[in-house]
Each structure stands twice: as C-alpha cells, then as structure tokens.
Amino acid sequence: MSTATPLKAEQADIVSAPTLRGRRTREKLIDAARGALIEGAGAAEITDIAKRASVSAGLAYHHFGSKDGLVAAVVEDFYDRYARVANQTFRGETWAQREVQRVRAVVRFFLEEPFTRTLFGPLGRSSSVMQAESACMAMLIERGACNIAQGQMDGDLPRQADPHIAAAFVLGGLRQCMSLALFKAANPDVDQLAHAIWVLIAQSVGLREGSKS
Template sequence: MSQESPNKVLGQKAKQTRQRILRAAAQELADRGGELEIANVAATAQVSSGLIYRYFSSRVDLIAATVDDFYDQYDQWIIDINPLPGAGWISRERARVERSISFIRKHPLARVVFLNRQKEPLVAAVESRRLAAHLALAIDNVRLAQEKGEINKSIDAYVACPMVMGGIRELMVQLLSDSPHLKSDTTHLLDQTMAFIARAMGLTTSELR
C-alpha cells in the first residue's frame, strides 16, 4: 500500500513538503506519459532525492500516492459535495456527471490514470480500492433514491451501479483518447450519458427534464 499513515503524524511544514512532492510527481507523470524519475521530481519540488524517500518508500510508492491524491481531488470536486441541494436525484446526477467530465478534461494526470492500462501492482491496488469505494457510495446513493421514491425498487442497485460506472469510465477513456466519434459539445455528452443512466435506473425520458 502507498504510505499514507505518515500524514497523521507529520507537522504542517512536513505535510506541505509532502504535498509539493506529490504535485511535482503528478507533473512528471503527466509530462512523460506515466514515466517518473525521482531525480526529476526532486528538482521540480526543490528537495533532495533522499528527502523524497523519507516520505515514500520507493518510486512506485510515490506513483501510487500520486494516483491516490488524484482520486482525493476527484472526490472533493465530484463526490464529497451536493452540487444541487434540494434538487431531485436525476438533476443532481447530471450535475455530478458534468463536473466529472470537466475534471477529467482539465486535470493533467487524467490521461495517465485512465489510459495507462499497464499498472504496477501497488498502483493497481490503490485504484481498485478507490473504485470500490466509489461503487459502494453509488449503491448507497441509488438505494437512498429508491427509499425516496425517485427510482423504482425493482432496480437492483448492485447490478445497475457497476454497469453504469463501467460505462461512464469507458466514456472518459474515449474522451481522453480523442475519439473522433465523440462530439466536443458537453451538452450532447451530458444528454446522451443521462439518457443511458436513466434507462439503467428504469426512468423515462420525460423524467430527465
């Protein structure tokens, strides 16, 4: 696992140094298409290579921590907030999908995280843990909507949610791959994505409005 526990005992200055190293690592990974050299990260972060190893046990551990940090940012921007307080479930989900598309398009590390299929086991473990957490939250989200009568209880959240999540993730892969079949217009992407989600959740087209 990536070394996260040191954050709990680090002082504020050390936490800032660790975060600076993570930002430098993210830049290195983005600039070099998933490759990372500790010496380059040290130069960008303006620290010694030896100092980096005080925070991260290895080059792979640093990559894993950087991917973990990417998902922290993703969660803060998309999952940990209610984008439309007081709105219905489908409206909130449209807002979340819109924020997700915006985040993935703009974040420099997104191409590395989504397009790099060959991952070190430690990095793959971080991604598996984060995606499992996302799935659990999605299931809870749908079941709560069912309790409120916004989604029919005949829908099995444990089946529908992984199907929807897998479809949306593949859409992000295609976006980042610059697929010529996808229009750049965000409204078109949102309309098509929400139509897919609505069908998976047993909603009608009229309920999208």
C-alpha cells in the same frame, strides 16, 4: 551538555513528520510527480521528481517508500479531488435533476484535469496504479450505492436493482466512456458528452419514465 549538531531542514522533516513541513513536502512531491508523469506520458524517475520538488530523493523515499508508492499517492490525490466534485450537494426537486448536474460536474472535472489523460492512458496499465485505483473506486462505489438507494426510495429507480452493483456499473462505465472520449477527440464538448453519458446512465439504472431531469 548536549553536543548534538542542529538538524538540517530535511532531517528535521524525517524526525518530526507528520508535521506541517512534512505535509507540505508530501504535497510538493505529489505535485511534482503529477507534472513529471504528464510530461513523461506515464513514465518518471523519482530522482527527477525530487529535483522538481526541490528535495532529496532520500526524502521522497522516506515519505512514500518507493516510486510506486509516490505514483499511488498521485492517483489517490486525483480520486480525492474527483470525489469532492462527485459528492458535493446538488439542488433539484428530483433524484434525476440532481444527477444530471452531478454527471456534468464530473465530466467537466475529467476534461479539465490534465492528469486524466495520463491516468486513463499509459499509466493505467501499471499494476500498482490499478491497485490504487481499485481502492479509490471501492470508496466511490460505496457512496454511489447510497445515492442509488436514495433514488430507489424517491421512486425514481426500480427497487429490484442492487445499489452496489448498479453503482459499480455506472462508475466503471463512466470511466470507460471518458477514456474513449478523451482519446477520440482533443477537446470534447462538456455538454454534449455529459448529455450522452447521462442518457446511458439513466437507461442502465432504469430511470422511470416521467422522472424530471
């Protein structure tokens, strides 16, 4: 007959993860870390984050390994949500018409997401964050390259441009434009900023004259 004592909730999390409880704990920690990083202008302690999430610091270390691991998970979550916005299906007769909508949706996401200013500001200088961002951007560039290639097939874009280089240029430029806009104005106008960025993107990828946008 077993004499083992019942596991506490947190211990059960560790033994049975990944479970629904474990996934929810991870989500709570990511949400708590995001809030702490925003309030702390990119600085946060894992003990404070765990307290916000109503779990022990040990459980936070179990799920993420370190504070850097937890912060990286917050960055990855941000880019996952960004990708869902950027990769949704937009309707339009031409590549350019669809891309105008995509740019506006992405600009709106960046402006309305509270974590953007923190990530593109003080937090972005951390080596662990830069590494996490680089991995996320690599996946976005792959999807963006397919999109550029589609524009080339549709005849809206010149075929001589390498799709991967063009996608990296557009996505990197978009990030820098958003960073600059956010720190120049408290509340940039979505439509004005999206239009300005679209003009730059259209020029950079060589959008052919006469393509409807």
